[in-house]
Amino acid sequence: MDQVSTGSDYRAREESITISTLEEQLNSQRTGQTTELLTLNIGPHHPATHGVLRLLVTLDGEIVRDLKPIVGYVHTGIEKTAEQKAYWKVIPVVERMDYLSYYFNAMAFCGAVETLLECEVPPRAQYLRVIHLELNRIMSHLVWLGTSALDLGAISMFWYCFRERETILDLFESSSGQRMHTRYFQVGGVIEDIPRGFEAKLREFIAIMPGRADQYADLLRRNEILLRRLRGVCPLDEASLLALGVTGPLLRAAGNPWDLRKAEPYCSYGDFEFKIPVGTVGDNYDRFAVRLAEIYESVKIIEQALDGLPEGPHITEDRKVALPPRHELATSMEALIHHFKLVTEGFRVPPGEVYYAIEGPRGELGCFVRSDGSSKPARVHMRDPSFVNLQAIAAMVRDSYIADLIATLAMLDPVLGGIDR
Amino acid sequence: MPDQVGLELIAGQLEQQIPGGVVATTFFRERATVEIAPGAVRDVLSALRDDHGFRALMSVHGVDYYPEEPRLGVHYELLDMERVDRLTVKLRVTVAEPTIQSVTPDWPTADHQEREVYDMFGVRFEGHPDLRRILMPEDYEGHPQRRDFPVGGEPVLFTHNDATSPGWTR
């Protein structure tokens, strides 16, 4: 890949170290002599690989010369399973793909099917979707922060982040009954309106969350160890990132403010005012800071959505797509027939192909659905951001230390469920 | 998205540059798709990048159109970040001759994605630096996401199923 620059300036940053073996190795590098390269296997069972990722690193002492990620250790055949199920039964299957952003997986799929059906999503459902999507984004960033800090050695961050995560999961449980993989988004809207008490709990949460995020920032942002491990480490410039197809916070850390919520607003994101945090250098510290800042922006979006939540139905009124409310089944014959058809066979989608992209916590999450007119999709493909972002790891960590590899992998935020599907 | 007229303009220009390249255009649900001949894929994508500004390749994925022939399709999702335009380029190959040129030398992002299409559908990409299976084990036989590949699965191993699935406890 000639057009991808490594951006490594280890030569410049190397301080004089008196360990002779290291100096010998550096000398031999300068004089161009080849040293013995060691190929080491990291993973798939490894505490720091954020899932079952296997890395074949070629090492020159402690310096990574080449890196090959090997994936597929949690491949579940989700796309093939989705072809066997009716459209609304695909939603739980597809949710389990990128297991930290399950609402986003469901949103991408539902959006694609709604486009195929030309089905209108009522505004209340759109705002509810936005609230849950942004809550999920905060939750995903919290898990990222907890586990990354764990990798870097700041172990207590794990418990703080998971404390907030528990509050968010309580909110998910109250609106849909499940903590994870909630099946809350349905084609045409959301499955149920939010219960009484949800709004109050949510307002409590958005009142405390910025303060908590400030606490995390205070703990980490000026910590000498964190700065030494993240500042100036493994940067990659914007052109290489774009060539590698990287999107999301990684691209924004390099300076490109590309965010699908602003560029191609979907699901009424255009109604909300929020900023896109953008980094400057594109090193690990910028990736860290961008994600931390996104938490604040998500809180703002949730607050605006909650304040402006319109009244109305929570799912489309089209009885050919969404189940009729239960009280209608007692009085209306058509409602009974619709209910029966939807539950046994499912709705039929006119033939066509659609690619629908949304902004997930890790980048562009796209869903391609091909329908052949029946009640089961003919092809479902999720363009997962982590799958594409993982290709950048080799370019990022070339010529840096193993410890930097671990830190960069943490800042990359790969979720193996999405990579392997 | 380029609208219908824009799509036809792009297709016309592509046809001029690469004769015989464009097979069909589709404008469906406000989305533009250009179907091209399999041999022209690298030229078409380069032309779209250099002349029409679609500089980001977002996704490369495969589709099995069974039972329609030609069966295997490969879709390229292109994105123009400046004008916020998306364009889908698709091509179809048969199972008998599933070889097309790899676009990885021009678009490094297609690396793992083409490997996935190879792994799941069997489409061979000539010129790919390292074409081997990515999601299935290296020695796996068959291409799972083809529509005539069985879904697989096992009966659930309840203890009372020992009568129907005998011997699993041994």
Place this chain on the structure above:
Amino acid sequence: MALTREPIEPGSFRARQLLARDMLRGDLEGLELERHVEQSILTTTLDRAVAWGRSNALFPATFGLACCAIEMMSVVAARVDIARFGFEAFRASPRQADLLILSGRVSIKMAPVVRRIYDQMLEPKWAIAMGACSSSMGVFNNYAIVPADKFMPIDVHVPGCPPRPEALMHGILKLRKMIQDDPDMGWRERYGAEGTEETLDAAEPAGA
């Protein structure tokens, strides 16, 4: 007067009395001696004490595969605190762990790796299949995944998709109770096995 000798039932009080007499005389040897010592009251109490110690000091291995791993992390987190029971020391190396919590779906590429890790753990060791996918294929019944029972012995299955952290805690506590009260558990008794271990020379692991 005809002398009849009643057959002495093994395990009856008379038989144990005779064994005890033989041991005191120094007449018991080898296997008989071992068995006698095992069955005597002193060793049973010792066994129970060891089982109590083992059950309250489980070291789980860090083995998160997919979504269930996030709920396993929640078990470690503050709300459902696994440290209350003393199990917070998750060991990264399988040689130092004795509990394998298989959290997540096991794909066919991963199954040999899991088996290898399980073999590398030292006896006594236990395995919990967390979630529906590892116990029984779960939501995805297809070509790509394997239920854990096909390639390794599991002691406790925890259902759920993903199971709540409280459910996983319940499963771990059930395992703890099993270890305390009934060390000859499930599959070991059924197969007559010692356990599974990775040996350097043999192709087959020792035991089942």
